[in-house]
Amino acid sequence: MKDLIEKGYLFSRPDTAFIMAQSLYELADSVGLKSWKGTALNYQGISCAIRGKHDEAIRRFTHCLQVNEGLGNQHRV
Numbered sequence: 360m361k362d363l364i365e366k367g368y369l370f371s372r373p374d375t376a377f378i379m380a381q382s383l384y385e386l387a388d389s390v391g392l393k394s395w396k397g398t399a400l401n402y403q404g405i406s407c408a409i410r411g412k413h414d415e416a417i418r419r420f421t422h423c424l425q426v427n428e429g430l431g432n433q434h435r436v
Contacts, residue, residue, distance in 0.1 A: 360386075364402050370409065377406040397426035 360383050368376035380402035387395035404419035 373406040373409040377403050393426055393430055397423045
């Protein structure tokens with residue numbers, strides 16, 4: 360899913376990438392993979408920024424930051 364979002368749709372069809380990232384987020388949430396939730400939120404933030412939805416992008420990036428801080432992931436903060 361990551362490659363499909365990142366290499367397939369994120370910059371060519373950001374609206375599709377957003378929807379796919381939402382599916383990734385829900386899957387990660389259902390199996391308890393918090394780092395993948397952060398990845399999905401980051402993709403959604405990028406998608407929003409590309410589409411000019413800057414307030415929503417900031418909300419997604421802030422949530423992504425909170426997830427990564429909660430994991431102690433200093434490489435993604």
